[in-house]
Amino acid sequence: MSERKTIRKWFWVWDFEKEERWLNEMALQGWVLDGVGWCTYHFRRCEPGEYTVRLEMRPYDESYVAFMEETGAEFVGRMMAWIYFRKKAADGAFDLYSDIDSRIAHLDRIGKMLTVIGGLNLVMGILNSINGNGIGWVNLLCATLLMYALGRIHGKKEALEKDRQLME
Amino acid sequence: MIDNIALTESTYYILLSLVSPQHGYGIMQQAEELSKGRVRLAAGTLYGALGAMVDKGWIEQLPVEEGSRKKEYQLTAQGRRVLEKEVERLRELADNGERILGGEIK
Numbered sequence: 001m002s003e004r005k006t007i008r009k010w011f012w013v014w015d016f017e018k019e020e021r022w023l024n025e026m027a028l029q030g031w032v033l034d035g036v037g038w039c040t041y042h043f044r045r046c047e048p049g050e051y052t053v054r055l056e057m058r059p060y061d062e063s064y065v066a067f068m069e070e071t072g073a074e075f076v077g078r079m080m081a082w083i084y085f086r087k088k089a090a091d092g093a094f095d096l097y098s099d100i101d102s103r104i105a106h107l108d109r110i111g112k113m114l115t116v117i118g119g120l121n122l123v124m125g126i127l128n129s130i131n132g133n134g135i136g137w138v139n140l141l142c143a144t145l146l147m148y149a150l151g152r153i154h155g156k157k158e159a160l161e162k163d164r165q166l167m168e
Numbered sequence: 169m170i171d172n173i174a175l176t177e178s179t180y181y182i183l184l185s186l187v188s189p190q191h192g193y194g195i196m197q198q199a200e201e202l203s204k205g206r207v208r209l210a211a212g213t214l215y216g217a218l219g220a221m222v223d224k225g226w227i228e229q230l231p232v233e234e235g236s237r238k239k240e241y242q243l244t245a246q247g248r249r250v251l252e253k254e255v256e257r258l259r260e261l262a263d264n265g266e267r268i269l270g271g272e273i274k
Contacts, residue, residue, distance in 0.1 A: 064215055066237050071193045071211045096212035099178050168176050
């Protein structure tokens with residue numbers, strides 16, 4: 001059967017574009033994404049450049065996946081709220097978003113997720129600290145990191161919104 | 169509804185593609201063909217736009233045929249009015265551009 005390999009790698013949430021670039025570099029080298037796990041990427045041998053890989057944050061939605069498949073894309077897997085697709089390069093260009101508005105909407109989805117998880121950690125951190133529970137500082141550290149991530153995502157969004165004033 | 173709206177390019181081509189019933193991939197192909205390859209709607213963008221347009225009542229989803237997973241959409245009467253208004257607006261934009269720039273553009 002076809003050759004496979006697994007790579008463990010960590011990407012910060014604001015580096016999702018970097019993650020996508022890396023997955024496409026792998027595809028160019030003849031390794032296409034075939035499954036995802038927690039900080040884990042499974043690859044399968046392919047012709048170099050045979051596939052384009054895309055990822056996005058979107059709550060899992062069956063009708064969305066069906067829609068994507070209808071356009072020739074293949075659902076590879078999902079991890080947390082991230083969803084991964086691939087499409088054969090021969091079947092045409094593959095992008096998930098083609099205008100500024102939908103890119104902004106995507107960043108909004110990421111932002112909302114970070115706000116919810118960050119907020120929960122903040123509350124948990126405060127409660128745990130008040131109750132003298134030793135792990136309170138872990139929650140507070142997580143909350144700080146998530147708020148930083150939110151800031152990075154917000155920065156990306158602001159840049160797009162500036163463009164959006166003049167173009168679409 | 170705001171009276172003086174301008175549609176985005178994606179919205180405009182999606183609506184134009186839906187004058188006759190069309191499924192998602194068909195809309196992408198049609199938009200690309202109509203614009204001679206310039207407008208390439210990405211699937212995620214299209215999916216979001218279709219949902220928003222159904223909510224607005226500009227397009228409607230047709231009953232899904234048995235054995236098919238493909239959802240087809242079609243322009244509504246309201247969508248057609250929005251589109252006609254937009255064509256009028258675009259004509260004004262193009263006319264003014266041509267008139268003012270005069271002989272500079274061919």
